[in-house]
Amino acid sequence: MEQPGVFSSFGDLATEARYNETARTLRTPFVRIYGAIFMVVALAYSIVNPVYLPPDENAALAVLLGSALLVCGTYIAATFWSEYVRHPMVDFAALLVLALLVGRINVVLFEHLEGDGSTLHAVGVINRLIITAFASVTLAGRPRLFLAWMACDALGWIGQLVTGSPDLSSLIYAILSYFSGALIMVAINLAVGRTSRSAFQYADALDAERERNEELVLNMLPSAAVTRIRGGLIVADSYSDASVIFIDMVGFSKLAKRISPGHLVELLNSFFNHADACTREFGVEKVKTVGDAYLAIAGGNVSTGNSADAAIAFAQAVLEGVENLRRVAGVEDVGLRVGIHSGPVVGGVIGATRMAYDYWGDTVNIAARIEGTAAVNGIAISESTWLRASDRSSFGPPTMVTLKGVGDTCVFHSVMEAIPESATISDGKEAA
Known part of the structure; x- marks a missing residue:
């Protein structure tokens, strides 16, 4: 200095x-x-x-x-x-x-x-x-x-x-x-x-x-959680009515074999940055990214009105960025799939290193499985999310699908997508 x-x-x-x-x-x-x-x-x-x-x-x-x-x-x-x-x-x-x-x-x-x-x-x-x-x-x-x-x-x-x-x-x-x-x-x-x-x-x-x-810490953890951690308290919360959004990039595994690592990182960065901007716009909380998947939640630490409405609006906004993803990737066979499920979740911070606020429970697992039933650039929501939603006009009739570890589940798909005959992802990954 x-x-x-x-x-x-x-x-x-x-x-x-x-x-x-x-x-x-x-x-x-x-x-x-x-x-x-x-x-x-x-x-x-x-x-x-x-x-x-x-x-x-x-x-x-x-x-x-x-x-x-x-x-x-x-x-x-x-x-x-x-x-x-x-x-x-x-x-x-x-x-x-x-x-x-x-x-x-x-x-x-x-x-x-x-x-x-x-x-x-x-x-x-x-x-x-x-x-x-x-x-x-x-x-x-x-x-x-x-x-x-x-x-x-x-x-x-x-x-x-x-x-x-x-x-x-x-x-x-x-x-x-x-x-x-x-x-x-x-x-x-x-x-x-x-x-x-x-x-x-x-x-x-x-x-x-x-x-x-402080900005870096608050970017990783909610402010209320930071306050409790500094006070030596355990961070564990329960949310009775949250909507979990699971977004996955279709064809990522095949695309990773075709383009350079730098190009791949640029593509993921474009996807995640767009999703981050949508979380701020619709009051949705980003939870984490896992590979090419993006996990977010409405009705958790970030207060919102109707969690289902916020989650659906967020998902629709993220899908609007698909054209930009295709431009960045340089190929047309790039798309996203979204799964949403509403219900109770447990949130908190565990561990002493690389801490992050995470969510657990059947609601999170079911949202990940429902995502696998959506068509490319489509949204699939559970019956509980459909019942909570104020506007259901963008979704078609119910469809019964079999989810691994869950069984037969009633799912609603966005009307712009073709309802898939099976819950098998096109790049070879089985529905979670």
Whole structure:
């Protein structure tokens, strides 16, 4: 990861804005704490001044301290404004005014102490360097803005210094003192800005990676299942009225012998991508793919109204993609068969590696067997699905077929297909 430069900003304006808002949001509580401390100190000076200062000096300081309290109180209130983090000029203006007021307060106090002949050179007056230090942190990440603040503060300080008509030696030492502290504050501002930008970059990259991982996990498992797995719970669910859809590609085994592996993968990818798009459109849940077969369910983890209606609409939409499959395969003898059965299923996650949410039960097995009875590019549904369906016009009369392990079963075929005489798949695979 590239480290940010001293005066650099993020190339993306949206990222730069997000960084500044995030950094300022994190610093906002400390701005309020600083403001509260400053107001307490100013109030303490207001209490002590009448005891030691003559009325005229006390009156002058009372005006200055009152103004500082008003500015600081307004500054704290501004931090509760919803748009505060987007406007660093609020800090710029408030801290600059406070610095000028504190500078003037220091002048009055030092003049009083000098008149009293005090030898306490390190007397504890309000130090404007404290405000400068706070400004360097508050405006971290915006070094140019802080340098502009320092320039304005320096002009104000020099203006107050010159009005006192100091001798040359005092002026030189004052300038050396001010600018040595100012350089340290600039270094602090740059250091805090660079480290905060680096921390933001790492945190942003970590969040992006976490989102990618979360998206990958949720692509494999339902969100409710993920929550339970993370809580150490067993994931096992029962659904009383689901419709299982089993789709198989006809002639796949023969086609696999005729085309290259890459071509075969392209064909399967086209089929599965089209089916995935249809699941999103009709509220159907993809369960898994097994070879050239696609298993989906309506009425499971993905909520839907009538599971049979959703399953039939999904199957019809998938069959509309057959022409594209033929184009990708480059041959005409490519088709799909769909079997649908409705009933209770059990779903859950088993195992500790390569976990996936799967469904089990007779409903799943019967759907796979019914698929074998459908004609090419046709749909076969069980009687239970036919009874649940709102619109049965696309299906013909019932047909009794014998399914392996099930026995005689009533099946309805879509009217556009020819009802097969047997349940034998054309590429040599026996109906499941």
